[in-house]
Amino acid sequence: MDAENLHYFEKAPIAKAVAHFAVPMMLGTSMSVIYSILNAYFLGTLHNTAMLTALALTLPLFAAIMAIGNLIGIGSGAFISRLLGEKKYDDVKNVSSFAFYSSLALGLILMAFGLPLIDSVVHGLGATPDSFGFTKDYVTIMLIGSPFVVLFFTLENIVRSEGAAITSMVGMILSVVVNIMLDALVIFVFHWGVIGVASATVISNLVASVFYAFHMGYKSQFLTISIKWFKATKDILSNVFKIGVPVFIMSLFMGAMSLVFNHFLVEYGDQAIAAYGISSRLLQFPEFILMGLCEGVVPLVAFTFTANKLRMKQTIGFTIKAILALAVVFGIIVYLISDHLIGLFTNDPQLIVMGSYILHVTFLSLFITGMTTLFTGIFQATAQGTAAFIMSVIQGITLIPVLYIANRISGFHGVVWSLVIADAVAFLVGAIMLYVLRNRLQPELDNLVQ
Template sequence: MDAKNLYYFEKAPVSKAVAHFAVPMMIGTSLSVIYSIMNAYFLGTLHNTAMLTALSLTLPLFAIIMALGNLIGMGSGTFISRLLGEKKYDDVKHVSSFAFYSSLVLGLIVIALGLPWIDSIVYGLGATPDSFGFTKDYVMVMVIGSPIVVLFFTLENIVRSEGSAITSMIGMILSVAVNVILDALVIFVFHWDVIGVASATVISNLVASAFYAFHMGYKSQFLTVSVKWFKATKDILSNVLKIGVPVFIMSIFLGAMSLILNIFLVEYGDQAVAAYGISSRLLQFPEFILMGLCEGVVPLIAFSFTANKLRMKDTIGFTIKTIVALAFAFGIIVYLISDHLIALFTNDPKLIEMGSYILHVTFLSLFITGITTLFTGVFQATAQGTAAFIMSIIQGVVLIPVLFIAKQIFGFHGVVWSLVIADAVAFLVGAIMLYILRNKLQTDVDSLVQ
């Protein structure tokens, strides 16, 4: 680790250290929203509804591939940050090499399992006769490119784990920039429609992965992509999987929850589904800002967990205050101009009214989800695998019965409020577990520093 990164880990004022780690991640996660919007925009210029449908239908597949990258990336990344705090630098090389090559292997497994079942996957995603061909094209490209996509999400986490937050952000910006440029080329110049957009995504991930690999191989003092450092020991596998698996499950649950909510809203008409879709897209931006904040400070918390317990506490406290301030600021904006925000997507008065109502309700949980994400990050950073696993499933487990009960009692309003209720329960469970584990964290730190 270079002296600059070490300064932010160990000596910089907590507010400055949090800004160093979190701001680049917040920018990067915000760009990912633009990333998805631009793909839809370029395909939309072709005025073919079946193509846009294919793009929407393949989101769950992309989410699964991304989740595989986060499985290795988050699991390895938090382990690396803890090892840096313990100054076990050779172990860091072993873990980073393991992360690099295991990501490629996971991607190859996706290819081996996916290619023979392409048609079944496309039908499973819900493709109609009109969208089947376009959906199959996108799925084919994403399955073949899965080693690259998995690698991209893994390396972004690994680079950030050593404190190179700016480098991590540059890689994300590079991916978005290349994707947008290639989208324009494949649509307007080469006329490759869905295959072109899917290929642009894979190629942009390849470029960013090459950037990260170059940094790890030639710029970083402790990270490596050299196969000679590769190890898959029980200790590495245990530490990676106990954090990575809950992250993977959480990603799957989030996608499933969105699907379940849509199923419940269909009963109230297309306008209800459309209103939820618009409001959830608008909510995505502040959610991703807070997610970037919480994920950005994970390496700092993990490092401090093994190096300086008081600094870990100060980091968590400052991050909570920042979440409160950001959620309050976003909330004021939404409650003042919610109608105008919904009107950016539609001129239907009823849809604007319904969308504004959903936006008001769901924004109530912005602070709750921000703190809950931080709880999860703390459990990941401090290697509390069981707590991280519980946090990964609690919201999804609670949401389904709440949806059934709330819908029976309050109808449409119950469905809308059910997500807020599930968020509140997850928050309470996280707070209780953190309170229970506070003594264990103290004991763990004391044993590590002795």
Template sequence: MDSENLYYFEKAPVTKAVAHFAVPMMLGTSMNVIYSILNAYFLGTLHNTAMLTALALTLPLFAILMALGNLIGMGSGTFISRLLGEKRTDEVKHVSSFAFYSSLVLGLIVTAAGLPLIDSIVHGLGATPDSFGYTKDYVTVMLIGSPFVVLFFTLENIVRSEGAAVTSMIGMMLSVVVNIILDALVIFVFHWDVIGVASATVISNLVASVYYAFHMGQKSQFLTVSIRWFKASKDILGNVFKIGVPVFIMSIFLGAMSLIFNHYLVVYGDSAVAAYGISSRLLQFPEFILMGLCEGVVPLIAFSFTADRLRMKHTTLFTIKTIVALAAVFGLIVYLVSDHLISLFTNDPQLIEMGSYILHVTFLSLFITGMTTLFTGIFQATAQGTAAFIMSVIQGVTLIPVLYLANQTNGFHGVVWSLVIADAVAFLVGAVMLYALRNKLQPELESLVQ
């Protein structure tokens, strides 16, 4: 680890250290949301609701690919940060090489397994007759590009784990810029609609992955992509999967929840699915800002857990205060201009009304989801595998029965409100577990949760 990164891990004031790790991540994740929003915007210019519906229906597939990347990336990344805190720098090369090649293999498996089942996958995503062809086009391209998408999410975590937050941000922004440029070309110049948007996403992930691999191979002191450092020892597998599997399950549950949610919304028409697709992309912006904050401090928390636990407490407290402030600001903005935000994507009055309503409801849980993400990050950083696993399943386990009951009793409104209820339950469970683990994590954390 170079001296600058070591300074931010060990000696910088907590506010400065959190800013160093979190701000680049927040900027990077916000840029990712921007290009997700722009995907919908570019397709929206074609005034084809079926295309917007296809884009919404394919969110679960993207969630699965992200889950595979985070399975290796988050598990390896938190392990690398703890190893650096323990000064076990030689082991870091083995872990980083393992992460690189394992993620490529996982992506290839998805391609080989998914393409023969393409029609079944599209039907399973809930495509209607109008949106089936567009959905199939998007899914086909994403399956072919799976290795690059999985690799991107893995390497972003690995680079960030050694403290190279700015490098991580540059890679994410590079992906976004390439994607935006390609989106404009494929929609307005080549007229490739959904196929073009999906191809732009894959290519942008490939470009960013090459950038990360270059950093790991040529710039980083301890990370590597060399196959000769590849090692799959029991220690590496245990530490990676102890955290990676809960992260994977959480992402799968998010994808499954999105899939189930879409199936309930389809009953209320393509407009309901499209409205949710637009509003969820807008909600992603503040959610990913908070996620960037919470995930950005994970390496700092992991390092401090093995090196300086009082610093870990101060980092957590400052992060909580920042979550409160950001949630308040974003909530106020949305309640003032929600209709105008939705109208950027469509001129359909029904879509605008439904999308604005969904935004108002789901923004109620913004602070809750921020805190839930922080709880999960603490459990991941401190290698609390059981707690991380519980956090990975609790929201999905809660949402399914709540969604069924809410739909039966309150129809469309109940479906929308079920998301807030599931978020609240996950928050309460996380808070209880943090309190129960306070002495195991460190005596100083007791004051945090009392």
């Protein structure tokens, strides 16, 4: 950790410290959403609804691959930030080496198990006869490239955990730029369709992973990819998986929720699935901006948790205000131009109407989803494994019965509104747990901070 990063961890004004850690992450995550949106845009230029449907159906698979990367990356990253606060620098090398090689191994395992079961996976994703071939093409490429995608999510978290927020952002933006360039090439020049889009995603993640590995191996003072530092001790496994497993489960639940949601939408036709696919990608932009803010401050919260709890509380308070301001701004924009946003991806009038409606409804919960992400980040940073686990499952547990009931009562409208209801329940549970955690960890701060 260089002197500049240490300054932001320990002494910089809260607003500047949060900006240092969060703004690069927000820019990086927003860029990643942009290329997700552009994937849909490039396929949309082919005017093939089945391709857009395939892209929407594969979201759960991508969530599962991301879940494996976050299992190691977020668990190791939060542990590394706490170790840096305690100045245990050799332990940081052990954890970073463990994260690098274990994430590669898990990606290879996923590929080995997934490829022989490819048809079952595609059926399980809910592919219709029209979209089955396109969905299978995308899934095949993603499984082949899964070691690199898993590694990308792991290393991005590891690099950010030592305070190298700019480097983390550069890696994400590099991935996006490569992906956009390859998308244009494979769609307009080689005419590879879905296979090309999937290949572009894998290659871009590989390029970014190499960039992160170079930083860890040659630029970072404390991180390493050297195998000689690899250790899988009980202490490392306990601290990594105590936070990583809840994150993994939460990511799987995101994929499962998307899968279940798609199955409910299937009865309303391919257009409903395509409309949800487009609107969910548009919603990802503000969601990932807020996610970047919340995840960006996790290293700062983790460091100050072991070094300065008063500064930790001030960081959390400032972040909440920022979430509210951003949610209001994005909400106003979407309600003004939602039809035009959906119209960028399709000229189908029914798709535009359905997609705009889904955007209007889901944007109602933007603030509470941002807060839920912050709650989860705080629990991860402070090593509250039980609370993190509860947050990882509460939304999924709530959504499934709500989906069933709402679908029976209100049909398509009920399915869409079920997302908002599940978000609200997760927010209330997280708020209660944070209040209990706050009183248990730092009761003395009530007398210090008004």
